Amino acid sequence: MALSQNDILRALELVKLPASGQSLAASGRVGDILINDGKVIFAIGIDATEAGAMEPVRKAAESAVGGIPGVTQVLVGLTADKAPGRAPSQAAEARRQAHGQPAPGGPVPKAAGIPGVKQIIAVASGKGGVGKSTTTANLAVGLATLGLKVGVLDADIYGPSVPKIFGITGKPRLVSGRTLAPMEAYGLKIMSIGFLIDEETPMIWRGPMVISAITQMLREVAWGELDVLVVDMPPGTGDAQLTMAQQTPLAGAVIVSTPQDLALLDARRGVAMFRKVEVPILGIIENMSYFICPECGHRSDIFAHGGARHEAERQGVPFLGEIPLAMPIRETSDGGRPIVASDPDSAHAKAYVALARQVKAGLGGPARAAPRIVIE
């Protein structure tokens, strides 16, 4: 029988909080519970000062849930970046049953849109290091040069590099309550998960944290009026990525790949992941497609270029274009001056603007209604 959130909460009744003796399930500290093929992921909300005291609770929660028949893997994180208190209390559960509302574990409504933000698109890659963040940054500036109001949300929990690419230092300012003002560069509004998650946070906790951090970045940032918000996704197609794709009201996804077979296999998984959560694929971009020698202008297809175009054809999704492996792209990206902003007349900048034009055309029409997702 499929696992439900109630099965998990029942197991968490047996885990007690050290100070109050209250059960973890009833404490309201358990965040959204993700259940996928026997894998269970959730975060426990804590105050930053409680991290040491709550570590035994985290471990106890993992072993309690790990003991449930059908559970194959458990990942529990402590998160101090949201107010504790999203799991239903017993009273709330009783109210839910009394009102005949759908049970947790049933259809999960996708997140609602963000007021003022017309479209949200994800830039994703099946694996790390393919140039996803560089592409995100240049695509975003490219969309702005086409006259759109653009924001960039860096959700790459494993290596948030957007601040560096845009040359941003410092931290966002609090405007009111918990709401942060986005940073600004090159006319774009920019927010990074790097501002919210401590660099020292162990990787294993980052997956569960992303769920609350993305919600915070979407809803507790004063984005203002935006035509498009470009989200730099964490690389890969695991649970954290799937949850994000599901919890973000995405109008579409762009997949970045290099031309090698292995990268393409990962890109295929990326396409499949977005299809699973009913997010339209705006297209595939081939990055580091070929190399032009800066000395002699000779072109070399180092990684047998053209693979992404074939993959796009195979998958029946648009091929958005190719970007060469080029020193000026790396230098400007690593130097905090994306090439579309710093050298807009260069051939590389024009290639990115051409991609942006295709993405803009692909977005077309009004914002897409959020689908309903069922986790089985």
Ligand SMILES: Nc1ncnc2c1ncn2[C@@H]1O[C@H](COP(=O)(O)OP(=O)(O)OP(=O)(O)O)[C@@H](O)[C@H]1O
């Ligand atoms: N077309 C390109 N030509 C030359 N260098 C590039 C190109 N695209 C990206 N790079 C360089 O490759 C490195 C990795 O790029 P980037 O950080 O954008 O990748 P990523 O896929 O976001 O990586 P990660 O998954 O690790 O965050 C950077 O040093 C970047 O400057």
